[in-house]
Amino acid sequence: MRSQEELCMDLLAFENLLLSALASNTHGARLAQMQAAAERIRCEVLESEQQGTLAPTTRHLGARVGQRLERVANLLRAEQRETTLMRTTTRNELHELLQSTLVPHETHDAQHDKGDASLNAGHMRAWFLRNLGHPFPSRSAKKSILAETNAEAKSESECLLYNQAVLWFINTRRRSGWTTFLRSYAKGDKAMLLEIAWALQHEQGGTHETRNWSVGPRTIDGVTRNLMCAHNNTPAYTLRQVFPEASERFLNELRADWEQIVERIKVGAKDRVGEWVDDVIRLSQSISSSRPHNEGQPAEHIWRTCP
DNA sequence: ACGCTCCGTAGCTATTAAAT
């Protein structure tokens, strides 16, 4: 059994290893080294937690390490968004340049058949994020999105088709995790998901610009939903009112999953490093959020999977 | 019948890791 001092040293060593790795590269052997370190610390803290010997100082250190890593992760996400934007711009400019100079005779149909042209999804993304509580555009909404998108098209090949928009929304709901969220937290009930989304929006406050998302109108299939709390028929404005019996951990996981959906729609799916950083953050948050009342719970409830 | 959503999946590109 390792002492609390050794455990604290391990935590700090892990943080140091991670930060120095992020300052250089997160590839190959280095990544494996960090994964091994994370797994080792996970096991040690878990063992200490189960035996009731996890000292408050160790727990607090874990919380501080978690906060620092989260700050680093936020910076990395911002940098990642900027890099993605620049990469897209560069790729588009290069593509246009090559189109206009090197392959001027290639037909639009040939390009389309190759399937290598990505959609201009900016307006669809924007609509999705403004209607995150119920991202099912009506026919007229789709036509309006098509008009906005196609107004920017420089050629016929860049025009978005109605069926492409339909598929994009279906695929995006699935791949962003929205559909999974619907099943996991709202039992497939879209009205309940709308209620959850309203609670999250109320909880976060601010504007669409500060949140990057909005729940949209309280309307499903043309019917305006009265969002009431099932257990006492009061307006539901907080997650706690929507889920009166749920644990804080459940609500936090729900919030995290919702943010992940927003992030995925906003910038597309994250690359591997981004996912891994998220896992590391979850690991550190587990350290900071595990409390003595969790002692009776199985290990899976205390720790999430290591990266 | 028609329109819509969802699901499974094929085909493609870009990226990354491993092998040479």
Next chain:
DNA sequence: ATTTAATAGCTACGGAGCGT
């Protein structure tokens, strides 16, 4: 340094199910 294999992400197709 170059090539090859594996993987992830994206678009699109076909079919099933559902509601109108």
